[in-house]
Structure formats: C-alpha cells, structure tokens
Amino acid sequence: MLIPPAGSGPWYWHLLAGQLRDRGHDVVAVDLPCADDSAGLTEYADAAVRAIGDRTDLVVVAQSFGAFTGPLVCDRVDAELLVLLTPMVPSPGESPGEWWENTGYAHARQVQAEREGWTPEQDGDPGVIFFHELPPPLVEEATANARDQSGTPFGRPWPLGAWPEVPTRALLCRGDRFFPIDFLRRLVSDRLGVTPDEMDGGHPVALSRPRELADRLEEIRREVLGVARATPTRRR
Template sequence: MPKPATTPTVILVHGAFADAASWMGVIEELQRAGIAVVAPSNPLRGLASDAAYIASFAAQIDGPVVLVGHSYGGALITVAGATENVVGLVYVAGYVLEEGESLGELQGRFPESLLVSHLEERMYPIEGGGAAAEVTIRRDAFPAVFAADVSPAVTQVLAASQRPLAVSAFTEKASTAAWRTKPSWALVAAADQAINPEVERFGAQRAGATTVELEGASHAVAISRPKSVADLIREAVRTLA
C-alpha cells in the first residue's frame, strides 16, 4: 500500500568514521512503523560538497523529507536542510552549526573531547595530482572514543571498517542554517567521548530543538540505542505528517 503523499520520507545521514550500515537498527525500527526510509552513503570529503550531495539526494525524493544527521552528518543536514522539500531536521549526537560557523569553531567553545588526541592522519590523492589529509580514529582508542556501550565484537568490526573524514571538513563554514526556518529535534548522547555532550546541548538549545538526552549513551547511539533514536524520528515524522 503506497504511503500518503503527506508522510515524510526519512533520510538518514551518517557521520565520520562510520557508514550507512550504522543505521541498521534504526532502519528496522522505522520500517516496522511503516515509515519510508533511506540511508545514502556520505562522501565525507568536505562540508560544502557533502551537503550538496545530500541536498541533491533529498531533492529527488518525491514528497516531503525529514533529514536525520548523526555526528558530522548533523552539520550536513544543517546546510542541506535548506532544500525546498525538507520539512524537518533531526540531530543524533550531532553538530548543529550556525551560518558562517565551522566544526572547529563550534568545538572550540568547549573543552576538547577524547577524540581529538586519538586521531590518525593519512593522505589521499585529489584531482590535479595533489594530496589532502584525512583522519580516522586509532583502532586501540576506538571503543572508548566512539562506542563504549557497544559489544566488543561489534566494536572491533566498526573500528576496522571506519571511513575517514577529510581534514578540510573541520574548517569549512556552513553556508546556511536550515534550523532557523525549519523545525528540529535533537538527541544528546550524555556519555559521548567523540563530541563533547555540551557541544550537542548548546547546538540543540540554540536551534530551539525538541531535545531528549540519553544517559550513558556513547557516540554510537544509533547502534546501541536504535529504538530510542527511532522514537525521536517517529515523533518528528508524526508532527510533520
């Protein structure tokens, strides 16, 4: 049975050091609730280009869209959310940027998280024959930094399969802040060691987002607490339908 045209499609945008499979439990919950959902692969090559990709993806969905961003994905939906058919934003342990603000500037307002001292840098080739830097989390530090409340066996897989983020993403400034014109929701992971939870709280409050906070939740909250994440997304969808 086709979904009503007024029911938003949910687009799940993963962040750095992860891939779309990190949404698996959330997708299962949403599909069980009859909500149309898709989780595209995030290029992780820079704020402007990644946001443009997500905006293009959203624009080609028939009907309204709710963008959900985890971690760095939050910065992307802040910009891509300006797309005409996007009707709401959901931040999951994510960055909620202001227009003209970068990830580094937002993070710089608060004490550093454990992530900062456990990044590993490598180079990758870029067009024109040059090279640029990208980072991943050191494997020995990955459990504590990213997924402290996930089983050790799963965490080992996550550490081995993490996708790197271009270093340039930390300094690029957001060209717009869609939360200024569209309703938003936010989930704060209170035990996050990748993003200081104060960064998440500050961004959510600044955006006037409807906010829930999960005690003991790590940065990998979509994996460890998929039902709680899906519940917040369902609330957004119900409100906007």
C-alpha cells in the same frame, strides 16, 4: 534521510534503518564523499539531495558532524522536520574546524574526564569513549566499516547565513562520552534556542540502541507533525 557522523557511511545506520522500515518508513542513508579531499560541505549536501531524489514528506536526521550538512539539505529540499542527533550545531560562517574552540569543547571534555576519573590514555581510547555499549563483534564490524575522513570540509565556513525554515529538534544521549551531555545541552540552547530531547545511550547510539532510537524519532515526528501524520505510508 539519514546523514552519518564523520568518517562513516551508510553501514552506520543499518540497524536503525531496519527499525524504521519495520515502522513503514522509506529510509535513505546517504553515502557522503567523506574520503574525497576535493569535497566540502556543499558537495556533501549535493550527495544528500541526489539521494533524496523525488521523495517527499522528508524527515532529515543528522548525527554529530552530519549536523553541518543537515541544515544545508533542508535549505534545498522541502523537509518537514530536521532532527540533530548528538550534534555539532553550526553557526553561520563558522567552519567545523573552528567549532571545537568556539564552543569550549576541550574544557567540557576535561571536566568530564576529571569527573569520571579517566587517565589520558582512557580519554583517547575509542573503546572507552565510543564503543563502551557495543558488544565486541559489533565493535569489530564498526571498525571494519569506518572510513577515512578528509579534513577539507573542516576548513571551510558553514555557508548558510541563517538557520533554514524547518522545524528543528535536537536529540542528545545521556551516556555520550564524546560530546558530554551538559556541554550539548548548553550548545543546543545557545545556538538553537530550544530544549533538547534526551535518551540513554552513548555517541554511536544508532548501533547500540537502534530500537530505542527509532522509538524516540517516532515520538518526535508525531509531536512536531501531529497525529494526522503519525502513521506513515510506504512510498510506491
């Protein structure tokens, strides 16, 4: 189960999904109601649970803002593993809108901009922050497939009182210019109490490095679930 970042749909995962299917996995990229102003995090989780249907042996991968939805899904289904990819790690009762100030994000971005020598214009340029690893044709596709993102879920508190009882790992990208790696290392350590896994790549890593990402997800799955579950079987 693949849960996308804000303002994204199933298209975002299409390259990674192909890599995972080549490895024998059944893949569902959930279509969240991100443009619907009546939908909050609960409705996002509803959409994901409906998409899962009767599937079992679930690995849930949630990226960026999707990390607010992934644990809600794992609280309602029998998931074996939750992987948070370049995540906005939530805290009980915290709204996604509060997350930015609570985590010190603005300061982290300022430090990064000063270190990299970016001008204010560069710091707000999607080509610099998001798409620096993508070839122009893929940037055009990504832009064409972007979706409106409602602000509704950003104003509502994360409804879980505690993290769900599911093995959880975080996978960070060293070249992420949107969520600086030092910032996410600290956040993951403080809020999850784990040491994150890391790989090369920028924030939209499912587009820039789908093969490498699939390899890392497989490595994490094997480490957590054991060798006996290392070879998946296709769902019939």
